[in-house]
Amino acid sequence: MIELFLLMLSTVLVENFIFSRFYGICPFLGVSEKPDTALGMGCAVMFVITLSSAVTWPVYHFILEPFGLAYMKTIAFILIIAALVQFIELFLRKFIPALYTALGIYLPLITTNCAVLSSALLNIERGHDFMYSVAFGFSAALGFTMAIVIFAGVRMRLEFADPPKAFRGMPLTLITAALAAMAFAGFSGVKLG
Amino acid sequence: MNTTNILWAFLWFALIGGILGLLLAIAAKIFHVDVDERIPKLTECLPGANCGGCGYAGCSAFAEAIVKGEADCAGCKAAGDDVAAALAEIMGVEPPKTTNRMRAQVMCSGTSDYAKRKYNYEGARDCTAAVKLSGGDKLCANGCMGLGSCVAKCPFGAIRIVGGVAAVDYHLCRGCGVCVAACPKHIIRLIPYDSAHWVGCMSCDKGGVTRANCEVGCIGCRICEKKCPAGAITVKDNLASIDYSKCTGCDACVEACPRKIIWSGKRQSEGGIVITRLNKQTEEA
Numbered sequence: 001m002i003e004l005f006l007l008m009l010s011t012v013l014v015e016n017f018i019f020s021r022f023y024g025i026c027p028f029l030g031v032s033e034k035p036d037t038a039l040g041m042g043c044a045v046m047f048v049i050t051l052s053s054a055v056t057w058p059v060y061h062f063i064l065e066p067f068g069l070a071y072m073k074t075i076a077f078i079l080i081i082a083a084l085v086q087f088i089e090l091f092l093r094k095f096i097p098a099l100y101t102a103l104g105i106y107l108p109l110i111t112t113n114c115a116v117l118s119s120a121l122l123n124i125e126r127g128h129d130f131m132y133s134v135a136f137g138f139s140a141a142l143g144f145t146m147a148i149v150i151f152a153g154v155r156m157r158l159e160f161a162d163p164p165k166a167f168r169g170m171p172l173t174l175i176t177a178a179l180a181a182m183a184f185a186g187f188s189g190v191k192l193g
Numbered sequence: 194m195n196t197t198n199i200l201w202a203f204l205w206f207a208l209i210g211g212i213l214g215l216l217l218a219i220a221a222k223i224f225h226v227d228v229d230e231r232i233p234k235l236t237e238c239l240p241g242a243n244c245g246g247c248g249y250a251g252c253s254a255f256a257e258a259i260v261k262g263e264a265d266c267a268g269c270k271a272a273g274d275d276v277a278a279a280l281a282e283i284m285g286v287e288p289p290k291t292t293n294r295m296r297a298q299v300m301c302s303g304t305s306d307y308a309k310r311k312y313n314y315e316g317a318r319d320c321t322a323a324v325k326l327s328g329g330d331k332l333c334a335n336g337c338m339g340l341g342s343c344v345a346k347c348p349f350g351a352i353r354i355v356g357g358v359a360a361v362d363y364h365l366c367r368g369c370g371v372c373v374a375a376c377p378k379h380i381i382r383l384i385p386y387d388s389a390h391w392v393g394c395m396s397c398d399k400g401g402v403t404r405a406n407c408e409v410g411c412i413g414c415r416i417c418e419k420k421c422p423a424g425a426i427t428v429k430d431n432l433a434s435i436d437y438s439k440c441t442g443c444d445a446c447v448e449a450c451p452r453k454i455i456w457s458g459k460r461q462s463e464g465g466i467v468i469t470r471l472n473k474q475t476e477e478a
Contacts, residue, residue: 063205063209067201067205068198069201069202076209079209079210080213083213083214083216087216090221091220091224094223094224094225095224160317160322161317
Protein backbone atom coordinates (compact mmCIF):
# COMPACT_ATOMS: atom_id res chain seq x y z
CA MET A 1 0.00 0.00 0.00
CA ILE A 2 2.78 2.37 1.00
CA GLU A 3 4.58 1.51 -2.23
CA LEU A 4 1.52 2.40 -4.24
CA PHE A 5 1.34 5.74 -2.49
CA LEU A 6 5.02 6.39 -3.13
CA LEU A 7 4.57 5.53 -6.80
CA MET A 8 1.73 8.02 -7.08
CA LEU A 9 3.58 10.76 -5.23
CA SER A 10 6.69 10.35 -7.33
CA THR A 11 4.63 10.34 -10.54
CA VAL A 12 2.89 13.57 -9.57
CA LEU A 13 5.94 15.48 -8.35
CA VAL A 14 9.27 13.90 -9.26
CA GLU A 15 8.35 12.57 -12.67
CA ASN A 16 5.75 15.18 -13.49
CA PHE A 17 4.53 14.49 -17.01
CA ILE A 18 4.83 18.08 -18.13
CA PHE A 19 7.71 19.53 -16.21
CA SER A 20 10.16 16.66 -16.20
CA ARG A 21 9.05 14.39 -19.04
CA PHE A 22 7.69 17.05 -21.38
CA TYR A 23 4.65 15.03 -22.41
CA GLY A 24 1.38 16.74 -23.29
CA ILE A 25 3.01 20.11 -23.96
CA CYS A 26 0.49 20.93 -26.70
CA PRO A 27 -2.60 21.14 -24.46
CA PHE A 28 -0.40 22.53 -21.69
CA LEU A 29 0.39 25.60 -23.76
CA GLY A 30 -2.88 25.71 -25.66
CA VAL A 31 -5.49 25.40 -22.92
CA SER A 32 -3.76 27.18 -20.04
CA GLU A 33 -5.07 30.69 -20.48
CA LYS A 34 -7.73 30.50 -17.79
CA PRO A 35 -7.70 28.33 -14.65
CA ASP A 36 -11.23 26.99 -15.19
CA THR A 37 -10.63 25.82 -18.76
CA ALA A 38 -7.31 24.40 -17.60
CA LEU A 39 -9.13 22.50 -14.87
CA GLY A 40 -11.66 21.23 -17.43
CA MET A 41 -8.84 20.00 -19.62
CA GLY A 42 -7.14 18.42 -16.61
CA CYS A 43 -10.33 16.58 -15.61
CA ALA A 44 -10.76 15.26 -19.14
CA VAL A 45 -7.14 14.07 -19.16
CA MET A 46 -7.57 12.37 -15.78
CA PHE A 47 -10.69 10.65 -17.01
CA VAL A 48 -9.12 9.41 -20.23
CA ILE A 49 -5.69 8.40 -18.91
CA THR A 50 -7.13 6.44 -15.97
CA LEU A 51 -9.57 4.60 -18.20
CA SER A 52 -7.05 3.96 -20.95
CA SER A 53 -4.55 2.60 -18.43
CA ALA A 54 -7.23 0.24 -17.17
CA VAL A 55 -8.12 -0.88 -20.70
CA THR A 56 -4.69 -1.13 -22.32
CA TRP A 57 -3.24 -3.30 -19.53
CA PRO A 58 -5.58 -6.32 -20.12
CA VAL A 59 -5.36 -5.81 -23.88
CA TYR A 60 -1.59 -6.10 -23.73
CA HIS A 61 -1.44 -9.00 -21.29
CA PHE A 62 -4.35 -11.08 -22.60
CA ILE A 63 -4.28 -10.35 -26.35
CA LEU A 64 -1.02 -8.91 -27.60
CA GLU A 65 1.45 -10.87 -25.48
CA PRO A 66 -0.07 -14.38 -25.91
CA PHE A 67 -0.22 -13.94 -29.67
CA GLY A 68 3.32 -12.61 -29.99
CA LEU A 69 2.22 -9.16 -31.05
CA ALA A 70 3.87 -7.26 -28.23
CA TYR A 71 6.01 -5.34 -30.71
CA MET A 72 2.83 -3.80 -32.12
CA LYS A 73 1.75 -2.31 -28.81
CA THR A 74 2.16 1.34 -29.84
CA ILE A 75 -0.21 1.00 -32.78
CA ALA A 76 -2.62 -1.17 -30.83
CA PHE A 77 -2.80 1.37 -28.01
CA ILE A 78 -3.43 4.27 -30.38
CA LEU A 79 -6.29 2.32 -31.90
CA ILE A 80 -7.78 1.32 -28.58
CA ILE A 81 -7.46 4.74 -26.96
CA ALA A 82 -9.06 6.45 -29.97
CA ALA A 83 -11.98 4.03 -29.92
CA LEU A 84 -12.28 4.35 -26.15
CA VAL A 85 -12.46 8.14 -26.24
CA GLN A 86 -15.04 7.99 -29.00
CA PHE A 87 -17.08 5.55 -26.95
CA ILE A 88 -16.85 7.68 -23.81
CA GLU A 89 -18.02 10.68 -25.81
CA LEU A 90 -21.09 8.83 -27.07
CA PHE A 91 -21.82 7.48 -23.62
CA LEU A 92 -21.52 10.86 -21.88
CA ARG A 93 -23.65 12.57 -24.48
CA LYS A 94 -26.48 10.19 -23.80
CA PHE A 95 -26.34 9.73 -20.06
CA ILE A 96 -24.42 12.64 -18.52
CA PRO A 97 -25.04 15.64 -20.83
CA ALA A 98 -23.77 18.09 -18.21
CA LEU A 99 -20.38 16.37 -18.11
CA TYR A 100 -20.45 16.11 -21.90
CA THR A 101 -20.85 19.86 -22.32
CA ALA A 102 -18.12 20.46 -19.73
CA LEU A 103 -15.57 18.03 -21.20
CA GLY A 104 -16.96 17.86 -24.73
CA ILE A 105 -14.46 20.09 -26.49
CA TYR A 106 -11.48 18.62 -24.69
CA LEU A 107 -12.19 14.94 -25.22
CA PRO A 108 -11.40 14.76 -28.96
CA LEU A 109 -8.33 16.93 -28.34
CA ILE A 110 -6.69 14.35 -26.10
CA THR A 111 -7.54 11.29 -28.16
CA THR A 112 -4.06 11.04 -29.57
CA ASN A 113 -2.28 13.02 -26.92
CA CYS A 114 1.19 11.73 -26.18
CA ALA A 115 0.62 11.91 -22.41
CA VAL A 116 -2.19 9.38 -22.74
CA LEU A 117 -0.22 7.06 -25.00
CA SER A 118 2.99 7.29 -23.02
CA SER A 119 1.31 6.45 -19.72
CA ALA A 120 -0.05 3.27 -21.33
CA LEU A 121 3.34 2.41 -22.80
CA LEU A 122 5.25 3.19 -19.61
CA ASN A 123 2.95 0.86 -17.68
CA ILE A 124 4.02 -1.99 -19.93
CA GLU A 125 7.67 -1.00 -20.01
CA ARG A 126 7.91 -0.91 -16.22
CA GLY A 127 5.96 -4.12 -15.74
CA HIS A 128 3.25 -2.60 -13.55
CA ASP A 129 0.44 -4.91 -12.52
CA PHE A 130 -3.18 -3.84 -13.11
CA MET A 131 -3.56 -1.96 -9.83
CA TYR A 132 -0.27 -0.12 -10.32
CA SER A 133 -1.16 0.69 -13.92
CA VAL A 134 -4.37 2.43 -12.96
CA ALA A 135 -2.67 4.23 -10.08
CA PHE A 136 0.17 5.32 -12.34
CA GLY A 137 -2.23 6.57 -15.03
CA PHE A 138 -4.33 8.46 -12.52
CA SER A 139 -1.39 10.11 -10.80
CA ALA A 140 0.29 10.99 -14.09
CA ALA A 141 -2.91 12.81 -15.06
CA LEU A 142 -3.11 14.37 -11.61
CA GLY A 143 0.39 15.75 -12.14
CA PHE A 144 -0.68 17.06 -15.54
CA THR A 145 -3.73 18.77 -14.04
CA MET A 146 -1.73 20.29 -11.24
CA ALA A 147 0.87 21.62 -13.67
CA ILE A 148 -1.66 23.08 -16.09
CA VAL A 149 -3.74 24.76 -13.36
CA ILE A 150 -0.67 26.25 -11.67
CA PHE A 151 0.53 27.47 -15.03
CA ALA A 152 -2.85 28.99 -15.89
CA GLY A 153 -2.64 30.95 -12.64
CA VAL A 154 0.77 32.27 -13.63
CA ARG A 155 -0.46 33.17 -17.11
CA MET A 156 -3.39 35.10 -15.67
CA ARG A 157 -0.91 37.30 -13.84
CA LEU A 158 1.08 37.75 -17.03
CA GLU A 159 -1.98 39.22 -18.72
CA PHE A 160 -1.50 42.40 -16.75
CA ALA A 161 2.21 42.58 -17.43
CA ASP A 162 3.56 44.92 -20.03
CA PRO A 163 6.45 43.02 -21.61
CA PRO A 164 8.49 44.21 -24.59
CA LYS A 165 6.73 43.49 -27.86
CA ALA A 166 9.12 40.72 -28.88
CA PHE A 167 8.19 38.72 -25.78
CA ARG A 168 4.44 39.08 -25.96
CA GLY A 169 2.36 35.93 -26.32
CA MET A 170 4.05 32.61 -26.91
CA PRO A 171 7.69 33.60 -26.18
CA LEU A 172 6.81 34.75 -22.69
CA THR A 173 4.66 31.66 -22.19
CA LEU A 174 7.55 29.39 -23.12
CA ILE A 175 9.95 31.24 -20.83
CA THR A 176 7.47 30.94 -17.98
CA ALA A 177 7.03 27.24 -18.69
CA ALA A 178 10.81 26.80 -18.61
CA LEU A 179 11.01 28.54 -15.23
CA ALA A 180 8.22 26.34 -13.87
CA ALA A 181 10.02 23.25 -15.16
CA MET A 182 13.21 24.41 -13.44
CA ALA A 183 11.29 24.79 -10.20
CA PHE A 184 10.00 21.24 -10.57
CA ALA A 185 13.53 20.03 -11.27
CA GLY A 186 14.06 20.57 -7.56
CA PHE A 187 11.98 17.44 -6.95
CA SER A 188 14.21 15.30 -9.14
CA GLY A 189 16.72 14.78 -6.33
CA VAL A 190 14.01 13.15 -4.25
CA LYS A 191 14.13 9.39 -4.55
CA LEU A 192 10.83 7.78 -3.71
CA GLY A 193 9.82 4.15 -3.76
CA MET B 194 10.59 -11.63 -38.92
CA ASN B 195 8.95 -13.59 -41.70
CA THR B 196 5.88 -13.18 -43.85
CA THR B 197 3.66 -15.25 -41.59
CA ASN B 198 4.35 -12.91 -38.69
CA ILE B 199 3.33 -9.90 -40.74
CA LEU B 200 0.24 -11.70 -41.96
CA TRP B 201 -0.80 -12.66 -38.45
CA ALA B 202 -0.25 -9.13 -37.18
CA PHE B 203 -2.28 -7.83 -40.09
CA LEU B 204 -5.12 -10.25 -39.41
CA TRP B 205 -5.21 -9.59 -35.70
CA PHE B 206 -5.24 -5.87 -36.14
CA ALA B 207 -7.89 -6.06 -38.81
CA LEU B 208 -9.93 -8.10 -36.34
CA ILE B 209 -9.37 -5.72 -33.40
CA GLY B 210 -10.12 -2.72 -35.65
CA GLY B 211 -13.22 -4.40 -37.00
CA ILE B 212 -14.52 -5.29 -33.54
CA LEU B 213 -13.87 -1.79 -32.23
CA GLY B 214 -15.56 -0.27 -35.26
CA LEU B 215 -18.55 -2.53 -34.84
CA LEU B 216 -18.78 -1.72 -31.12
CA LEU B 217 -18.67 1.99 -31.88
CA ALA B 218 -21.36 1.61 -34.52
CA ILE B 219 -23.59 -0.25 -32.07
CA ALA B 220 -22.83 2.30 -29.35
CA ALA B 221 -23.72 5.14 -31.71
CA LYS B 222 -27.09 3.50 -32.30
CA ILE B 223 -27.77 2.77 -28.63
CA PHE B 224 -26.59 6.11 -27.34
CA HIS B 225 -28.17 8.08 -30.16
CA VAL B 226 -29.29 11.55 -29.08
CA ASP B 227 -31.78 13.49 -31.12
CA VAL B 228 -30.44 16.94 -31.85
CA ASP B 229 -32.83 19.52 -33.18
CA GLU B 230 -31.51 20.37 -36.63
CA ARG B 231 -32.60 23.96 -36.22
CA ILE B 232 -29.98 24.59 -33.52
CA PRO B 233 -26.92 24.53 -35.83
CA LYS B 234 -28.85 26.58 -38.40
CA LEU B 235 -29.74 29.20 -35.82
CA THR B 236 -26.18 29.25 -34.49
CA GLU B 237 -24.90 29.91 -37.98
CA CYS B 238 -27.14 32.99 -38.30
CA LEU B 239 -25.89 34.51 -35.06
CA PRO B 240 -22.84 36.79 -34.91
CA GLY B 241 -20.75 34.09 -33.21
CA ALA B 242 -18.94 36.45 -30.86
CA ASN B 243 -20.23 34.56 -27.77
CA CYS B 244 -20.47 37.91 -26.00
CA GLY B 245 -23.17 36.79 -23.57
CA GLY B 246 -25.26 39.91 -24.06
CA CYS B 247 -28.40 37.77 -24.44
CA GLY B 248 -27.93 36.28 -20.97
CA TYR B 249 -26.90 32.82 -22.22
CA ALA B 250 -23.47 31.21 -22.19
CA GLY B 251 -22.84 31.77 -25.88
CA CYS B 252 -24.38 31.86 -29.32
CA SER B 253 -25.12 28.11 -29.44
CA ALA B 254 -26.64 28.20 -25.94
CA PHE B 255 -28.87 31.07 -27.10
CA ALA B 256 -29.88 29.06 -30.20
CA GLU B 257 -30.82 26.15 -27.93
CA ALA B 258 -32.87 28.49 -25.77
CA ILE B 259 -34.76 29.75 -28.84
CA VAL B 260 -35.64 26.19 -29.86
CA LYS B 261 -36.77 25.41 -26.32
CA GLY B 262 -38.94 28.51 -26.43
CA GLU B 263 -37.13 30.21 -23.56
CA ALA B 264 -35.64 33.01 -25.63
CA ASP B 265 -37.07 35.38 -28.17
CA CYS B 266 -35.75 35.70 -31.75
CA ALA B 267 -35.02 39.36 -31.03
CA GLY B 268 -32.97 38.44 -27.94
CA CYS B 269 -29.56 38.80 -29.58
CA LYS B 270 -28.37 42.24 -28.63
CA ALA B 271 -25.39 42.16 -30.92
CA ALA B 272 -27.41 41.51 -34.07
CA GLY B 273 -29.62 43.75 -36.10
CA ASP B 274 -33.12 43.31 -37.44
CA ASP B 275 -31.89 41.18 -40.37
CA VAL B 276 -30.52 38.49 -38.06
CA ALA B 277 -33.69 38.54 -35.96
CA ALA B 278 -35.71 38.08 -39.16
CA ALA B 279 -33.48 35.19 -40.28
CA LEU B 280 -33.90 33.50 -36.91
CA ALA B 281 -37.65 33.98 -37.07
CA GLU B 282 -37.73 32.45 -40.54
CA ILE B 283 -35.93 29.28 -39.37
CA MET B 284 -38.30 29.02 -36.42
CA GLY B 285 -41.26 29.69 -38.67
CA VAL B 286 -42.62 32.62 -36.71
CA GLU B 287 -43.41 36.24 -37.51
CA PRO B 288 -40.27 38.38 -37.64
CA PRO B 289 -40.04 40.68 -34.62
CA LYS B 290 -40.66 44.32 -35.44
CA THR B 291 -37.58 45.88 -33.97
CA THR B 292 -34.68 44.79 -31.85
CA ASN B 293 -34.08 48.23 -30.27
CA ARG B 294 -30.46 48.39 -31.29
CA MET B 295 -28.29 49.99 -28.65
CA ARG B 296 -24.74 51.17 -28.61
CA ALA B 297 -22.27 51.67 -25.83
CA GLN B 298 -21.13 55.15 -24.95
CA VAL B 299 -18.31 56.06 -22.59
CA MET B 300 -19.75 58.89 -20.53
CA CYS B 301 -16.54 60.80 -20.00
CA SER B 302 -15.09 63.71 -21.93
CA GLY B 303 -12.04 64.18 -19.72
CA THR B 304 -9.17 63.47 -22.07
CA SER B 305 -5.64 64.04 -20.78
CA ASP B 306 -5.76 67.71 -21.81
CA TYR B 307 -8.85 68.48 -19.74
CA ALA B 308 -8.93 66.20 -16.72
CA LYS B 309 -6.41 66.54 -13.92
CA ARG B 310 -4.61 63.61 -12.35
CA LYS B 311 -3.69 63.05 -8.75
CA TYR B 312 -0.67 60.85 -9.41
CA ASN B 313 1.20 59.12 -12.18
CA TYR B 314 -0.03 55.57 -12.44
CA GLU B 315 2.52 53.07 -13.65
CA GLY B 316 1.04 49.78 -12.48
CA ALA B 317 -0.71 46.98 -14.32
CA ARG B 318 -2.44 48.13 -17.49
CA ASP B 319 -5.85 47.29 -16.17
CA CYS B 320 -8.61 49.56 -14.90
CA THR B 321 -9.75 47.18 -12.15
CA ALA B 322 -6.22 47.12 -10.74
CA ALA B 323 -5.82 50.90 -11.03
CA VAL B 324 -9.14 51.70 -9.37
CA LYS B 325 -7.96 49.87 -6.24
CA LEU B 326 -5.23 52.47 -5.84
CA SER B 327 -7.33 55.22 -4.24
CA GLY B 328 -9.90 55.08 -6.99
CA GLY B 329 -7.62 55.56 -9.96
CA ASP B 330 -5.24 58.26 -11.07
CA LYS B 331 -7.84 60.85 -12.05
CA LEU B 332 -9.01 63.45 -9.59
CA CYS B 333 -12.53 62.82 -10.80
CA ALA B 334 -13.91 59.65 -9.24
CA ASN B 335 -16.03 59.03 -12.32
CA GLY B 336 -13.42 59.77 -14.94
CA CYS B 337 -12.24 57.27 -17.52
CA MET B 338 -8.67 56.18 -16.76
CA GLY B 339 -8.08 54.96 -20.28
CA LEU B 340 -6.28 51.77 -19.30
CA GLY B 341 -8.49 49.74 -21.57
CA SER B 342 -10.25 47.03 -19.55
CA CYS B 343 -13.22 47.58 -21.86
CA VAL B 344 -10.95 47.45 -24.93
CA ALA B 345 -9.70 44.02 -23.86
CA LYS B 346 -13.20 42.71 -23.21
CA CYS B 347 -14.98 44.03 -26.33
CA PRO B 348 -15.77 41.02 -28.54
CA PHE B 349 -16.15 43.23 -31.61
CA GLY B 350 -12.99 45.31 -31.31
CA ALA B 351 -15.06 48.47 -31.23
CA ILE B 352 -13.33 50.36 -28.43
CA ARG B 353 -10.13 52.34 -28.66
CA ILE B 354 -8.36 54.72 -26.35
CA VAL B 355 -8.43 58.23 -27.77
CA GLY B 356 -6.54 60.90 -25.87
CA GLY B 357 -6.58 58.90 -22.65
CA VAL B 358 -10.29 58.15 -22.70
CA ALA B 359 -12.01 55.10 -24.13
CA ALA B 360 -14.12 55.80 -27.18
CA VAL B 361 -16.60 53.48 -28.84
CA ASP B 362 -16.64 53.23 -32.60
CA TYR B 363 -20.33 52.99 -33.20
CA HIS B 364 -19.93 51.57 -36.65
CA LEU B 365 -18.55 48.47 -34.95
CA CYS B 366 -20.43 48.52 -31.64
CA ARG B 367 -23.24 45.99 -31.48
CA GLY B 368 -24.54 46.98 -28.07
CA CYS B 369 -23.88 43.67 -26.31
CA GLY B 370 -23.06 45.39 -23.02
CA VAL B 371 -19.87 43.46 -22.20
CA CYS B 372 -17.94 46.72 -21.71
CA VAL B 373 -20.65 48.07 -19.40
CA ALA B 374 -19.96 45.18 -17.05
CA ALA B 375 -16.18 45.40 -17.53
CA CYS B 376 -15.82 49.06 -16.52
CA PRO B 377 -14.95 49.28 -12.79
CA LYS B 378 -16.11 52.90 -12.72
CA HIS B 379 -19.46 52.11 -14.31
CA ILE B 380 -19.22 54.99 -16.74
CA ILE B 381 -20.19 53.11 -19.89
CA ARG B 382 -23.87 53.21 -20.71
CA LEU B 383 -25.99 51.63 -23.40
CA ILE B 384 -27.96 54.26 -25.27
CA PRO B 385 -30.32 53.88 -28.25
CA TYR B 386 -28.30 53.45 -31.43
CA ASP B 387 -29.75 56.49 -33.18
CA SER B 388 -29.74 58.80 -30.18
CA ALA B 389 -28.53 62.25 -31.15
CA HIS B 390 -27.12 63.53 -27.89
CA TRP B 391 -25.53 62.34 -24.72
CA VAL B 392 -24.01 63.97 -21.67
CA GLY B 393 -20.31 63.18 -21.70
CA CYS B 394 -19.84 63.18 -17.95
CA MET B 395 -20.70 60.97 -15.00
CA SER B 396 -19.40 63.17 -12.19
CA CYS B 397 -21.80 63.47 -9.27
CA ASP B 398 -19.57 65.91 -7.39
CA LYS B 399 -20.75 69.42 -6.64
CA GLY B 400 -20.13 72.01 -9.35
CA GLY B 401 -17.08 73.55 -7.70
CA VAL B 402 -15.38 70.21 -7.10
CA THR B 403 -16.04 69.06 -10.65
CA ARG B 404 -14.72 72.38 -11.96
CA ALA B 405 -11.47 71.90 -10.02
CA ASN B 406 -11.06 68.30 -11.18
CA CYS B 407 -11.78 68.65 -14.85
CA GLU B 408 -12.32 71.34 -17.45
CA VAL B 409 -15.10 69.40 -19.09
CA GLY B 410 -17.22 68.07 -16.24
CA CYS B 411 -20.95 68.54 -15.71
CA ILE B 412 -21.44 71.09 -12.93
CA GLY B 413 -25.18 70.58 -12.66
CA CYS B 414 -26.06 74.16 -13.65
CA ARG B 415 -29.49 73.11 -14.96
CA ILE B 416 -29.27 75.35 -18.05
CA CYS B 417 -29.88 72.38 -20.35
CA GLU B 418 -32.80 71.29 -18.22
CA LYS B 419 -34.39 74.71 -18.65
CA LYS B 420 -33.55 75.02 -22.34
CA CYS B 421 -34.82 71.60 -23.41
CA PRO B 422 -38.19 72.14 -25.14
CA ALA B 423 -39.13 68.48 -24.83
CA GLY B 424 -38.37 68.28 -21.10
CA ALA B 425 -36.09 65.34 -21.72
CA ILE B 426 -33.21 66.47 -19.50
CA THR B 427 -33.18 66.20 -15.75
CA VAL B 428 -30.39 67.12 -13.39
CA LYS B 429 -29.98 64.76 -10.48
CA ASP B 430 -27.00 64.59 -8.09
CA ASN B 431 -25.31 67.46 -9.94
CA LEU B 432 -25.43 65.55 -13.19
CA ALA B 433 -27.59 66.03 -16.26
CA SER B 434 -29.08 62.99 -17.93
CA ILE B 435 -31.19 62.64 -21.06
CA ASP B 436 -34.41 60.65 -21.22
CA TYR B 437 -34.21 59.13 -24.68
CA SER B 438 -37.91 58.42 -24.91
CA LYS B 439 -38.52 62.19 -24.89
CA CYS B 440 -35.45 63.56 -26.73
CA THR B 441 -36.27 64.97 -30.15
CA GLY B 442 -32.68 65.70 -31.14
CA CYS B 443 -33.21 69.43 -31.51
CA ASP B 444 -29.68 70.53 -30.49
CA ALA B 445 -30.94 73.13 -27.96
CA CYS B 446 -28.99 71.51 -25.11
CA VAL B 447 -25.80 71.19 -27.16
CA GLU B 448 -25.79 74.93 -27.79
CA ALA B 449 -26.85 75.86 -24.27
CA CYS B 450 -24.31 73.81 -22.29
CA PRO B 451 -21.68 76.19 -20.89
CA ARG B 452 -19.23 73.33 -20.34
CA LYS B 453 -19.70 72.00 -23.88
CA ILE B 454 -20.07 68.44 -22.72
CA ILE B 455 -23.33 67.52 -24.37
CA TRP B 456 -22.16 65.61 -27.38
CA SER B 457 -23.86 65.37 -30.71
CA GLY B 458 -23.93 62.09 -32.55
CA LYS B 459 -25.66 63.61 -35.56
CA ARG B 460 -22.53 64.59 -37.32
CA GLN B 461 -21.35 61.03 -37.62
CA SER B 462 -19.36 60.27 -40.73
CA GLU B 463 -18.48 56.96 -42.35
CA GLY B 464 -15.67 54.90 -40.79
CA GLY B 465 -13.39 55.59 -37.84
CA ILE B 466 -14.27 57.24 -34.60
CA VAL B 467 -15.46 60.75 -35.24
CA ILE B 468 -16.98 62.23 -32.15
CA THR B 469 -17.78 65.88 -32.03
CA ARG B 470 -18.61 68.45 -29.45
CA LEU B 471 -19.56 72.06 -29.99
CA ASN B 472 -16.67 74.55 -29.96
CA LYS B 473 -14.17 71.80 -29.31
CA GLN B 474 -11.99 70.27 -31.92
CA THR B 475 -13.09 67.09 -33.59
CA GLU B 476 -11.23 64.20 -32.06
CA GLU B 477 -10.33 61.47 -34.42
CA ALA B 478 -8.60 58.17 -33.82
